[in-house]
Amino acid sequence: MPHDDTIKSLIEHRLTETFAPQALQVIDESHHHHGHAGWREGGETHFRVRIAAEAFRGLTRVDMHRRINGALKEAFDRGLHALAIEAKAP
Numbered sequence: 617m618p619h620d621d622t623i624k625s626l627i628e629h630r631l632t633e634t635f636a637p638q639a640l641q642v643i644d645e646s647h648h649h650h651g652h653a654g655w656r657e658g659g660e661t662h663f664r665v666r667i668a669a670e671a672f673r674g675l676t677r678v679d680m681h682r683r684i685n686g687a688l689k690e691a692f693d694r695g696l697h698a699l700a701i702e703a704k705a706p
Contacts, residue, residue, distance in 0.1 A: 623696055626694065627696070628642050630687050630688055631665065631687060631688070634683075635667065635672070635684075636669060639667065639706070640668075641666040642664075643663060643665075646661045646662045661696065661697040662699075662700075663700070665684065665702065665703070667704075668703075668704050668706045669703075670705060672703055672705045684699075684703060
């Protein structure tokens with residue numbers, strides 16, 4: 617389980633357990649969206665994920681994004697509003 621109760625921690629945990637990435641960056645970009653749809657006080661609404669995982673080898677960009685979004689259903693249920701994804705095989 618995540619080491620704390622943040623959405624960022626949940627994203628890191630789910631992506632690590634699902635894809636065993638060689639590289640992973642989870643960046644909270646919520647401050648760039650202040651006053652826009654989905655933004656709320658305290659942030660944790662808009663994230664960028666940079667991930668490289670062998671599990672993505674041979675997949676299309678759409679398939680990688682579908683799998684990542686599927687793995688993060690709980691984060692979306694908890695208030696994640698937008699996710700920018702940069703995914704690739706190493």
